Every structure is written in structure tokens, then in C-alpha cells.
Amino acid sequence: MKAIVAERLTKIYSGEKKALDNASFELSQGEVFGFLGPNGAGKTTAVKLLNGMISPSEGSCHVFGIDPSSSPEKVHAISGVVTEHAQMYGNLTGQENLVFYGTLFGIPKEESLKRALALLERLDLTVAKDKKLTTYSTGMRQRLSLARAMIHTPKILFLDEPTSGLDPESAQSVNNMIKELASDKGTTVFLCTHQLRYAQEVCSSYGLIDDGTLLAVGSLDALRCRIFSGLKVHIKSNRFPEGISFRKTEGQWAEINVQTEDEIPPIVKRIVDAGGNVYEVMANRLSLEEIYFSLIEKRKEQKEVR
Amino acid sequence: MRGFIAFSKKEITENIRNYRLLIMLAIFLIFGLMSPLLAKFTPQLMEALMPNLAEAFENPTALDSWTQFYKNVSSLGLSLTIILFSSCLSGEYAKGTLTIMLTKGLSRPAVVLSKFSAAAVILTVSYWLAFGVTYGYTAYLWPGASLPHVFLAAFALWTAGLLYLSILMLGCVLFRQAFTSILFLLVVTVIMGLVEQIEQTAGYSPVILVSKNIDLLSGTVTASYFTIPFIVSIFTSAALLIMSIVVFNKKQL
Ligand SMILES: Nc1ncnc2c1ncn2[C@@H]1O[C@H](COP(=O)(O)OP(=O)(O)OP(=O)(O)O)[C@@H](O)[C@H]1O
Ligand SMILES: [Mg+2]
Numbered sequence: 001m002k003a004i005v006a007e008r009l010t011k012i013y014s015g016e017k018k019a020l021d022n023a024s025f026e027l028s029q030g031e032v033f034g035f036l037g038p039n040g041a042g043k044t045t046a047v048k049l050l051n052g053m054i055s056p057s058e059g060s061c062h063v064f065g066i067d068p069s070s071s072p073e074k075v076h077a078i079s080g081v082v083t084e085h086a087q088m089y090g091n092l093t094g095q096e097n098l099v100f101y102g103t104l105f106g107i108p109k110e111e112s113l114k115r116a117l118a119l120l121e122r123l124d125l126t127v128a129k130d131k132k133l134t135t136y137s138t139g140m141r142q143r144l145s146l147a148r149a150m151i152h153t154p155k156i157l158f159l160d161e162p163t164s165g166l167d168p169e170s171a172q173s174v175n176n177m178i179k180e181l182a183s184d185k186g187t188t189v190f191l192c193t194h195q196l197r198y199a200q201e202v203c204s205s206y207g208l209i210d211d212g213t214l215l216a217v218g219s220l221d222a223l224r225c226r227i228f229s230g231l232k233v234h235i236k237s238n239r240f241p242e243g244i245s246f247r248k249t250e251g252q253w254a255e256i257n258v259q260t261e262d263e264i265p266p267i268v269k270r271i272v273d274a275g276g277n278v279y280e281v282m283a284n285r286l287s288l289e290e291i292y293f294s295l296i297e298k299r300k301e302q303k304e305v306r
Numbered sequence: 307m308r309g310f311i312a313f314s315k316k317e318i319t320e321n322i323r324n325y326r327l328l329i330m331l332a333i334f335l336i337f338g339l340m341s342p343l344l345a346k347f348t349p350q351l352m353e354a355l356m357p358n359l360a361e362a363f364e365n366p367t368a369l370d371s372w373t374q375f376y377k378n379v380s381s382l383g384l385s386l387t388i389i390l391f392s393s394c395l396s397g398e399y400a401k402g403t404l405t406i407m408l409t410k411g412l413s414r415p416a417v418v419l420s421k422f423s424a425a426a427v428i429l430t431v432s433y434w435l436a437f438g439v440t441y442g443y444t445a446y447l448w449p450g451a452s453l454p455h456v457f458l459a460a461f462a463l464w465t466a467g468l469l470y471l472s473i474l475m476l477g478c479v480l481f482r483q484a485f486t487s488i489l490f491l492l493v494v495t496v497i498m499g500l501v502e503q504i505e506q507t508a509g510y511s512p513v514i515l516v517s518k519n520i521d522l523l524s525g526t527v528t529a530s531y532f533t534i535p536f537i538v539s540i541f542t543s544a545a546l547l548i549m550s551i552v553v554f555n556k557k558q559l
Contacts, residue, residue, distance in 0.1 A: 053409055073411045081409075087401045089316065091323035103312040104412055132323070 001065055003027045003156055003188040004050065008059035011045050019045040021212040022059065027205070029155075030186040032178060034193060034203035036292060042212045043192040044083070047158050050190065051081055063156060077105075080149030081158045082142075090134040094125055094144050097133060098151055105152040112151065119147035122177060124170070138165040146174065150181075156188040157181070163198060171195075175202045200288040208295055215295045223291050230259040231283045233267070239276030252279070310416040313407075317424035326390050327428055333386055334379070334432035338439030341374035346447050368451035371444040373520050376463065379436060380516040384467060387432075388474055388491060391425045393484040400482075405559050415551045422475050422547060429467050434460075455529055459519040462532055466515035469539045470495075472546040479550045479557065512539040 004027040011020040020042040027033050035043050048054045050061055052072030061068065068075040088097045095116055102112025120129045123143040128136065136144065142165045149157060159178070163171040175198055181187040182204070193199050199206070206223060208215040216223055234255050240246045244267060246254040258264060261283065268278055321327045345366045398404045408414060437460045444451070473494050477487030495513075502511035514535040521527045 051409065072409060076410045081406070083406070087403045087406075089320060089403060090401075091320045092316070096319065100312060100316045101407075101410075103315075104309060104407060105410065106308055 001029070002062075003029045003031065004033075004061065004063055004190065006046075006050075006059070006061040009046070009049060009056055009061050010058040011042075011049060011054065012057040018212045020049070023209070023212075023214040024059075025207055025214065025217045027188060027190070029188050030182055031205055032182045032189040032191060032203045034191050034199040034206045034288075035209065036193065036196065036199060036206060036288075037209035038194075038296070040211075041209045043209065044160055045212075046209075047081070047083070047160050047190065047192060051075060051079065051158060077152075078155045079158060080152065080154035080156075081160075082145050082149045082162050083160045088133055088141070088144065088148065091132060093130050093132055094120060094136070094140075095129040097144065098147055101148050102151045107152060115151055115153075116147070119150060123147050124173065139167060139170055142166055143170065143174070153185075154187070156190065158190045160192045161194070162191070163193065163195060171198060178202050196287075196289040196292055206288070208292060210296055210299055213299075215299060220288060220291075223288075223295075224286050227291055227294050228257065228286055230257055231261065231264075231285055232257055233264055234280075234282040234284075235268070235271070235278065236280040237271050237276045237278045239271065239274060241270055241274035241276070244270060258283075307416075309412040310420055313412065313416055313420040314423055317420050318427070321424060321428060329390065330387065330428050330432040331435065334383060334436035335439060337375065337378045337383055338436035339443065341378060341440050342371040342443040342447050344374050345370035368444050368448040368453055369520070369524055371440065371447070372453070372456075372459070372523055375436070375440045376459075376516075376519045379433070380463060380466075380519075383433070383436070384470055384516075387425075387429055387467065388470060388488060391471065391474060392478065392488045392491075394421050394425065395478040396482060396484040396487070399559070402559075408559065414555050418475065418479065418547070418551050418554050421478070422471065422550075425471050425475075426468055429471060430464065433464055433467060453523045454525060455522050458529055458532065459522045462515040462522070462536065463519055465536060465539050466512055469512055469515075469543045469546075472543040472550070476546050476550045476553070479554045509534055510538055511535060512542065515539060 004025070006023055006025050009020055009023045010018060012018050023042075023046065035046065037043055045054070049056055050063055050068055052068030052075055055069040063075050064078060066074045066078075089100070092100065095113075098116035098119065099109065099112045102115060103109055107115070117126075117129070120126050123146060125140060125143055125147070128140060133141065133144070142162065146159070146162055149159075157178075162178075163174050166174060178189055178191070179202055182189055191199070191203060200220070205217070205219050207217045208223075216226055221229075232255055234249070234253060235246075236252050237254070238252055240248075240254055244256065246256050248254050256267065258267070264281065264283060268281060271278055318327075348366060348370070349364055404417065408417070441456070470491065473491050474487055477490035478484075480490065481487050498511050498513045501507045502513045502517075509531070512535050514532065518527055518531070522529065522532065
């Protein structure tokens with residue numbers, strides 16, 4: 001069964017602007033789906049729709065076959081959510097907060113405690129577990145709300161910018177955890193983020209959204225195909241022969257696009273044959289960041305034409 | 307039910323942490339101790355301060371002790387309770403803590419009932435503590451004094467306390483600000499006071515439960531005088547709680 005199926009999902013908040021416009025996509029179980037887009041693109045709106053916090057204006061969505069707008073409680077039983085403004089109780093300690101949510105979800109007290117301690121350990125909060133939440137820093141709160149989202153071991157996690165308030169080290173450990181959850185437990189993760197580098201490390205597929213419109217969905221390779229599937233080769237040399245279309249960048253660097261790796265050695269050979277010294281050669285596929293910017297750029301151009 | 311229990315436990319823990327429980331216990335304990343003491347030593351105080359008026363205060367009795375008790379608890383005690391618990395929902399509204407739980411399947415009636423129960427339990431414990439202390443201390447200072455309906459009078463005020471809490475609950479559910487909930491309670495109290503003022507309806511007002519306790523002890527009114535206000539109070543409390551649940555079910559958070 002598909003983890004998420006969205007069909008022509010549309011949300012119009014009171015007013016005429018479409019926060020989400022005809023978005024269709026599917027997620028398989030165990031996938032880590034990166035939902036990427038600028039501020040106001042409609043990411044949080046999608047999360048809310050998939051959780052039944054709001055109802056779609058048109059179209060439909062299903063989470064493990066359940067319609068969140070008609071039976072939200074069934075979706076919540078199998079899902080965990082971290083939203084941007086998730087709050088917990090300041091007067092309770094980190095551990096008490098977790099145990100409270102655990103028992104609220106129907107997990108027996110001892111089991112809740114066991115899970116809470118394991119999660120606190122995993123999210124590096126063990127030292128702070130008996131401190132009141134009011135003394136937690138933003139990043140600690142963020143990690144605690146992640147722990148809360150996982151206390152009932154959900155089949156699917158919705159994470160709305162889970163690493164936004166975190167230092168690089170914590171962000172890294174959260175990302176590792178997400179990867180582990182997906183690979184070991186088969187948890188499906190719906191991850192909204194702006195941090196494209198982290199997304200590329202963690203996600204197995206992506207959805208790019210701007211202004212409510214889904215621009216592209218698919219794996220990194222599938223997305224590359226839409227822009228440029230080859231390699232971008234950076235070469236540092238003191239001399240570039242005529243006849244090859246190098247683009248000079250900075251200092252002694254130049255770049256050139258090729259379709260396959262096999263094209264690189266002949267290029268280097270031509271430089272050397274022409275009497276140039278080759279100091280460095282780097283070949284990269286398009287990064288998520290580059291794909292993101294070129295898709296957003298394309299869309300802007302389309303809009304201007306219209 | 308599961309949600310109710312988990313949420314109620316959280317309420318009690320929070321009330322301990324934010325010192326509400328402690329403040330309530332301390333204040334009511336002080337009332338419990340002060341009432342008999344004040345009654346006992348008022349004559350000496352008066353003699354020292356205003357010798358010419360002192361005669362009127364001679365020979366205090368157990369009834370004076372209870373007069374002090376009902377005066378303190380029904381005015382200061384209940385006001386304090388209301389002020390302390392007026393913020394029980396506004397904090398959750400402001401911080402947005404309820405949204406996630408409600409979307410997670412915690413039932414809305416469970417929230418309202420837990421909030422009310424926690425407040426009611428704390429009031430009950432504090433109140434009967436004060437009563438017990440005054441009772442014991444009065445018996446010690448005025449040995450052998452026996453008054454009718456000591457428990458009934460105390461029970462009446464307790465019932466009224468719960469009624470005030472349920473009015474406050476509706477206020478908290480209706481309005482986002484703690485201050486507005488208190489205002490709402492004041493308006494309702496004024497209305498109940500008016501009901502007591504009008505001759506035809508005087509016997510029905512729950513205000514009797516907080517204003518006539520001493521008359522019951524002194525024998526000025528009979529126990530049966532309390533029956534109707536008591537029943538009215540119970541039913542009103544229940545109705546208010548149901549209304550709170552209905553309103554809260556419809557509330558946008
Ligand atoms: N409750 C609401 N009422 C009206 N408009 C809303 C509401 N919530 C969001 N919007 C609008 O819908 C659009 C999409 O908002 P959304 O919160 O989904 O963006 P986002 O992608 O999560 O942005 P960010 O990266 O800033 O979190 C925005 O134009 C926003 O103004
Ligand atoms: Mg958002």
C-alpha cells in the first residue's frame with residue numbers, strides 16, 4: 001500500500017489565493033520525501049491537509065489508505081507530527097512531557113517511560129531530562145518535540161522544518177536518526193525543509209513546490225533528467241586550448257558540461273597536448289540546490305512571459 | 307477515559323509545580339487557624355485598642371469562631387481560588403499546547419472535565435483542611451460548646467465553591483483571557499445576588515449557601531431552608547459543565 005496518495009490536492013484559504021494548487025503525488029512506504037520550497041510555498045499547508053488539521057478545498061489525499069479529513073484520529077494513531085510551533089508544558093520536565101504524551105496515546109506508563117528514556121538518550125537530552133521545559137533552549141525543545149512525535153512509534157512521520165533551530169551537530173544527528181528510522185524500521189518520512197544540503201543527504205525522493213504549484217516530483221536522478229543529467233566538470237589549468245567550449249570561472253578555473261565520465265580524459269589530454277598544466281579536475285552531478293534554483297528560476301521566467 | 311486520566315494527572319503535576327496547590331493549602335490553613343484565634347482574642351484586642359467599645363465583644367463563643375471562618379473563606383478564600391484558577395485555560399490557549407493533543411485524539415470533553423476536576427479536588431482538599439483545623443481548634447478553645455448543623459453549614463459553602471468553579475469554567479471556555487472569565491463570574495454572581503434580593507425568588511438563590519451559614523449554626527434558619535438552594539446549585543453546576551463542554555467542542559483553537 002502507498003504511504004501517501006494525493007490527488008489534485010487543492011487548498012484555498014478564505015480568499016482567492018491558492019495555497020496549494022492541484023498537487024498530485026505518491027509516496028511508497030519507507031521513503032524519505034523531501035518537500036522543498038520557498039517561504040509561503042504551501043509546505044505547511046500540505047502537512048496540515050495530510051494530518052486532517054484542515055480539509056482540502058478540492059481533490060483528496062490518503063495516508064495508508066485513510067482519508068485524514070474524514071477520520072483524522074485514525075491517521076493520528078499511525079502518524080507523528082512536528083510542526084513549527086509545537087508546544088509542550090513548561091512546568092513539566094522533558095521526561096514528564098514525553099511520558100504524558102505517551103500515556104495520552106494509550107501506551108502504558110512503564111512502556112512510555114522506557115520509550116521516553118530511549119528517545120531522550122537518542123536525541124542527546126539525557127542530561128536535561130529532569131529539567132523543566134522552561135529552561136530548555138530552542139534546539140532542545142525542537143529535539144524534544146521530535147521525541148514526542150515518535151513516542152508511539154508511528155508508521156509515518158511528518159516533520160515540518162525539524163532542523164530549523166538546530167546547530168549543525170544536532171541537525172546532523174537528527175538527520176542520521178531520520179535515515180535510520182527509514183532504513184531500519186521502514187518509517188515513511190514527509191520532511192519539509194529549506195535546508196537543501198541536508199535534504200540531499202537524507203531524502204530518497206523530492207517534491208519541489210513554489211507558490212502552491214508542485215514543480216517536480218521524483219528521485220534526485222529523475223529531477224536531474226529534467227534539467228541536465230550529465231556532469232559538470234571543473235578544471236584548474238594555466239591554459240585552455242581553443243575549440244572546446246570552456247566557460248571561464250574564477251582565476252585559473254573553467255567549467256564544461258559533459259554527458260558521461262568517458263568524455264573527461266580526452267578533454268584533459270587536449271589541454272596537456274596544448275601545453276597546459278592541469279592542477280585539479282572535479283566532476284559533479286547537479287546538486288539538489290542547483291536543481292532547485294534552476295526550477296524556481298524557470299518558473300519565474302514562465303510567469304513573466306505570461 | 308484514558309485521555310481524561312492522563313490529562314488530569316498532568317493537571318495535578320502542573321498545579322504542584324506552579325505552586326497553585328501550595329498557595330491554596332497555605333491560605334486555607336491560615337484561615338483555619340486564624341478564625342478561632344481571632345474570635346478568642348478579639349476582646350483582648352479591643353480592650354487594648356478601643357476600651358470604650360470592648361464591652362460589646364466580651365465572652366466570645368464558638369459561634370464567633372465559625373462566624374470568622376465563614377467570613378474569611380466565603381470572601382477571601384473563594385476569591386483567591388477564582389483568581390488562581392482563572393488562568394487554567396488561557397495559558398493553554400496562549401501557548402497552543404492543546405491543539406496538538408486535540409488533533410491527536412484527546413477528546414475535548416476530557417479537557418474541560420480534567421480542568422474542572424483538578425480545580426475541584428484542590429479546592430476540596432484545601433477547604434476541608436481549613437474546616438478540620440477550625441473544628442478542632444474551636445473544640446479545644448471552647449470545650450463542650452455544641453452547635454447544630456456544623457457539617458451541613460460547611461457542606462453548603464463547599465457546594466457553592468464548586469458552583470463558582472463551574473461558572474468560572476464556562477467563563478474560561480467562552481473567553482481567551484483570564485481577566486474576562488473573572489468578569490463573567492462577577493456578572494453571574496451579581497445576577498444570583500439579585501435573585502436573592504427579589505422576594506419571590508429569594509429562597510432559590512445559591513447565594514444562600516454562602517451567606518446564611520452562620521444563621522444555620524445560630525438556629526435563625528432551619529436546615530430545610532438550604533434544601534432548594536442546594537438542589538439548584540447542584541443542577542446549575544452540572545448544567546454549566548455541560549454548557550462548557552458544548553461550547554468548547556465548537557471552539558476554534
Ligand atoms: N490560516 C491561513 N489563512 C490564510 N492563509 C494562509 C493560512 N495559512 C497559510 N496561508 C497562506 O498560504 C500560503 C502557504 O502557506 P504555508 O504555511 O503552507 O507555507 P510554507 O511553505 O509552510 O512556508 P514557510 O516556509 O514559510 O513555512 C501562504 O501564502 C500563506 O500566506
Ligand atoms: Mg511552513
